[in-house]
Amino acid sequence: MLTLNNLSRSFKLQDGSDLKILSDLNLSSSSGESIAIIGPSGSGKTTLLSLIAGLERPTSGQVIVDSLDLNQMSEKKLARFRSSRIGIVFQQFHLMPHLNALENVCLPLWLQKNPEAENLARASLDSVGMSHRTSHHPWQLSGGECQRVAIARAIVTSPALILADEPTGNLDPENAKAISDLLLNLSRVKNISLVIVTHSISLANRCDKKLQLAHGKLQNAVDSALL
Ligand SMILES: Nc1ncnc2c1ncn2[C@@H]1O[C@H](COP(=O)(O)OP(=O)(O)OP(=O)(O)O)[C@@H](O)[C@H]1O
Ligand SMILES: [Mg+2]
DSSP, X not given: OEEEEEEEEEEEOTTSOXXXXXXXXXXXXXXXXXXXXXXXXXXXHHHHHHXXXXXXXXXXXXXXXXXXXXXGSOHHHHHHHHHXXXXXXXXXXXXXXXXXXXXXXXXXXXXXXXXXXXXXXXXXXXHTTOGGGTTOOGGGSOHHHHHHHHHHHHHTTOOSEEEEESTTTTSOHHHHHHHHHHHHHHHHHHTOEEEEEOSOHHHHHHSSEEEEEXXXXXXEOOGGGGO
């Protein structure tokens, strides 16, 4: 489902030097698997998710999603692939403030000109327990509720892969647990692969694989790395 082959990413700095962030990462994961990525601030976790989402291009190496090499796709094809096969969940939710919950979830389907947008969005909100808040705007929702709407938006296109960047980082422990339950359940029930960047030990421990990103390398996380 997701394969990384010798994936590297550097940034060119103003003085012309290269800042190497990710160095020859390899990963192979099967469909429906959940992977937690942990690592210190600045280790490249968000950069890695951006590469997997095809939002950034690697300096070298490959990202293969659903048997397709993202780097072989044009920007246009990649955008279409991303919007149909990959769901993204952010720590800050990234909901549109001027749209209500239902409209936020409809948005990816409107962009695909899907005539069933409203029905699918209602079903998606229902699956995250938010069908009672469809006409609320983000500023009228709690943090946990905003994250549920963001997850409903991420799954409404039936993606094969969900990428979540610290999805519980802005939530209190109770809501963090509820959102973790929700993501892991969706992954199991709908066979969606999940890559979650998290600082939460309990969430990482509930995933099928725990990987640690440090010094540009991805390794199996030993439990001491989580402490
Ligand atoms: N466009 C860029 N140009 C130069 N350096 C960058 C660029 N984007 C990211 N970096 C650097 O890459 C490193 C990794 O950044 P990234 O955001 O991936 O870290 P992170 O592991 O997600 O950190 P955090 O836990 O704080 O979110 C950082 O040191 C950052 O300064
Ligand atoms: Mg980050």
